[in-house]
Amino acid sequence: MKGISASGKKVIERSLDKLFDGAAYGLLGPFGRGKSILFTSKSPNLTLAHLFVQAMRNREPNLSERDLLKGLLGTSLNYITALRDRTKASVIDRLDGAIRTGTGKLTTNEFKKIVREEMEKSRKHLQMIAESETTKVRNHGAAMDILKVGESIGAKDPVCYFVVVHDDKTCKYCIKNHLRDDELTPKVFRFSEIKHSYLSTVERKAGDVSTHGQHPHCRCTLVMLSPGFGFKDGRVTYIGMGHDELASQRSADQQGAQP
Numbered sequence: 001m002k003g004i005s006a007s008g009k010k011v012i013e014r015s016l017d018k019l020f021d022g023a024a025y026g027l028l029g030p031f032g033r034g035k036s037i038l039f040t041s042k043s044p045n046l047t048l049a050h051l052f053v054q055a056m057r058n059r060e061p062n063l064s065e066r067d068l069l070k071g072l073l074g075t076s077l078n079y080i081t082a083l084r085d086r087t088k089a090s091v092i093d094r095l096d097g098a099i100r101t102g103t104g105k106l107t108t109n110e111f112k113k114i115v116r117e118e119m120e121k122s123r124k125h126l127q128m129i130a131e132s133e134t135t136k137v138r139n140h141g142a143a144m145d146i147l148k149v150g151e152s153i154g155a156k157d158p159v160c161y162f163v164v165v166h167d168d169k170t171c172k173y174c175i176k177n178h179l180r181d182d183e184l185t186p187k188v189f190r191f192s193e194i195k196h197s198y199l200s201t202v203e204r205k206a207g208d209v210s211t212h213g214q215h216p217h218c219r220c221t222l223v224m225l226s227p228g229f230g231f232k233d234g235r236v237t238y239i240g241m242g243h244d245e246l247a248s249q250r251s252a253d254q255q256g257a258q259p
């Protein structure tokens with residue numbers, strides 16, 4: 001009972017390495033190949049590093065911001081590498097099993113079918129990684145900008161909110177946790193109240209918010225609310241000198257909670 005040959009295994013592994021290397025390069029640029037991060041805004045500017053700088057409104061990142069980005073990209077790369085290894089294992093495992101149970105040989109069509117099925121699963125995962133890592137990096141860049149702007153106006157713990165993309169794909173937690181009960185007005189938070197990790201189901205249900213978004217595929221963007229500003233029909237509006245949107249939302253919530 002023979003399985004897949006060692007040389008066949010190598011060929012498959014090598015082609016998957018190449019495929020995932022391309023995916024990592026597309027998302028992470030040279031960092032995906034173990035090189036240093038490129039901070040230029042030259043095209044193609046679709047890598048995570050560029051999105052981070054863009055979200056900082058194209059300010060040159062300082063040393064600690066570069067460190068943060070490096071850490072974020074490192075995690076993204078780990079997700080891709082883990083998916084690559086898992087895909088290798090499952091493709092080889094399935095081919096091996098099919099060879100052993102059959103006549104000891106696979107037709108080209110049988111081979112193609114197995115590889116196609118496994119690659120389709122992997123492609124979906126990769127897309128999910130790309131989307132969630134994009135939200136994460138974009139919102140971390142925005143967070144760096146918020147802290148910087150906050151500092152310049154003397155706000156150590158700035159007030160922020162999430163801009164929610166409204167369409168048929170918007171999830172209920174984005175609406176519940178990022179918007180008020182009218183499902184239109186953004187909820188405001190202190191910067192220190194925002195988490196910096198992927199939320200668990202328990203955290204999501206408890207109404208927590210995070211720079212990673214509410215869930216994979218989350219498209220909500222973190223933004224700072226300047227003092228004096230609030231919302232009208234869900235849009236940011238200047239209310240008046242001394243207006244404190246956070247205090248006004250929280251006191252409305254407390255009154256609403258009273259019997």
Ligand SMILES: [Zn+2]
Pocket residue numbers: 174213214215218219220
């Ligand atoms: Zn969202």
